[in-house]
Amino acid sequence: MLELRNITKRFGDVLANDNVNIVVKPGTIHAIVGENGAGKSTAMRIAYGFYTADSGEILVDGKPVDIKSPHDAIALGIGMVHQHFMLVETMTVAENIVLGAEPGTNLALDLKSAGAQIRQLSEEFKLAVNPNEPIEHLSVGQQQRVELLKALYRHARILILDEPTAVLTPLEVEEFFMILRRMREQGKTVIIITHKLSEVLAISDEVTVMRDGKVVGRVQTKDTNAAELARLMVGREVLLRVEKPDAKVGKAELEVRNLSVTDRTGAKRVNEVTFEVRSGEIVGIAGVEGNGQTELIEALAGLIEPERMSGEINFEGKNLHTMSARVRRELGIAHIPEDRHRRGLLLDFSLAENSILGVHYRPPVTALAGVFLDENAIQRRAAEIIKEFDVRPPNAVLPARALSGGNQQKLIIGREYKVDPKLLLVSQPTRGVDIGAIEFIHRQLVSLRDDGCAILLVSAELEEVTSLSDRLLIIHDGRIAGEVDPKVATLEEIGLLMTRGH
């Protein structure tokens, strides 16, 4: 049905697609997997007419076609839903769906007939949305349905979905998969770009694996498993499940009592939260993003004004409430922030300069009465972090901006480990990070735990928090909705607490 034949595409010196061959059979769900930068999005964007290939051809229904723009692709029945939705927030669902393909005459817009058509489509595919609702009132999952409807409205037979589950909650993912299966039943062909192996196994019929711009594997989903796919993606054996010994728990390092945090508008983001983290254990916090995790971690790290907090934060018996971020760091609290570009890095600074953020004002990186920076000490420190945490390229003079997400993350982790923390606050440690690096980061977290550090881990990846944590708290709407034993709790149980709060 859709076939890419010998597609090659270069961006400057980068060979993004190297003689790529992909065959998608009609009426199937086809997954394209690979690490960041493997070339999967590039290949699909070529099929959708965003880029033109340097060489190679595209066949639809066995006939070679010339796709020069998304317009051509749509005319051939190919639709694409991007990772970042392309919707006009203030317009209604119907208006967004018809945008660019408005029914009616040139002058008059016939929204009524559009509305009827949309209703029919949403019934056919069970994509419940109200056509007259403005986009800004919809949840992310609903917005995604609008994107799907947009493609269906344009008579797409082949749907390309780029990382569709990245923004969804576990429950929404389930619903989304149901929609995909229904589409397959109705004869549509679905191509899903992803790097989440569990989802590939759950939903797809066939899998194409890409690495470094090449297709390295083509398998039937029923004949494969996660370990094989991971090995194909990374090019070596990967340990998917975190193996860790039982925690040797010590005394309570962090005690949080009735902590509440309000945002600038006065709304309570964290609501009367109480918990503790002991040395030698990883306490996980699971929850749908935006349920107070960010504010909780920032409150503990000292990045929120004391006026906006109430309750108690005790670290080794000391009340942290009014202590600055610097003092907290000096006490032994390290922080791996959720947003490495916004919080974690000075993107225009070199790796060396980034490697001292937080300790830049004191020995060993200062000299001459503590005023001047000791260039040699800084270079040594950076070199150590780069070596121990395998930061690539290993060049301390590069700006942090030049690194891939995974390597930026390794630099941050290396920097925070370097201070031998007693308490580590870590948020989304593997977001946007390749599988190979994820494994490495997980092992580092466990080894830090085994050295007696207390770790508070926030992650939107359920598998990550459940496999890493020794205890798991679930946060919902700023409250701790429950605590479960991650060794025995099921994903359904956790998912329910995440979304309903009880």
Add this chain to the structure above:
Amino acid sequence: MTKLARELLFPLIAVVAAFIVGGILILIVGDSPFVAYRLLLGSALSWPDGIGYTLFHATPLIFTGLAVLVGFRCGLFNIGAEGQLYIAAFATAWVGIKFANLTPWLLIPFCFVAAIMSGAFWAAIPGVLKARFGSHEVINTIMLNFIAVALISYFVQYHYKERGDPIMQTSMIGEGAHIARFGKFIPGFPERIPLNLAFLLALLCCFLVYLFLWRTKWGYEIRATGSNPYAAEYGGISIRKQIILAMAVSGALAGMVGINEVLGYRYRYYDGFSDNYGFTGIAVALLGRNHPVGVILAALLFAALQHGGIYVDGFSEHVTKDIVQVLQGIIILFVAAEAFFKWLVGRRPSFQHLRA
């Protein structure tokens, strides 16, 4: 080396392009661009007057260029160097008059302190306002310019003018506060040319600003705040303190214009002395790519133009010295266009993103 070439490329393009556009304008006005440019630049390189005056004019521009640079590096736009240098020049003169009989060993340092501290104080006001209340430094520095100019004019007019003097200027400062002109040390260099030791002080300040920003922990904190305040905060840096510190250092640098003007040139405060030094400093910092060495080069260029302008006025038929303003304006447009161009380039998704 290639990095240096890259850094130099855009400013050079901006300058060359400005001269081409300026040349076309001169043609339209009816003069030969070659004659006009020879007058403009040729005179600036003559010995001793051209070079002497160019360096003299460059002195305040180096100070204000550095002032703007320090602000920029902290993410602040100090448009108030003009007001800061007026306050500082007056304070310098006030000390020079009040303690006129002190020995130079005390009086000169006193005057220096007055210039530096008063400039720092005036600039710290918008710094504190921003740190404490979040009010925008651009608005506040502009407003403080007006206040500074009016306030100092008032003091000169009603309190510090010599009786009967028709000119808006204070009385003379004590002899002990004078700093030496270059003519004292260089044979064949006339002492009437006001180039003085403040020029060496300006060069020293370039070096000190470099050390401060790139080699001390304070500079690191200022630059981190300018580069990403959220990350700075995360790293335990108080961004409020950095804002106040950067503004104060910026104002101190602007204030040193008073040393050149009062202690090395006129030996008194002369109302309205600044030829927009504070504002040209913005152009100097931008063209100099917010680096101390770039500031020296850009200040020399603008100073040469300023000096050459007089000759254009005198010897060409149609073109007036306003051509200098025109050239400066076009240079800034091109420098700003570079930012625009980079912004355009930056908006293109990176390859990393494309292949995600």
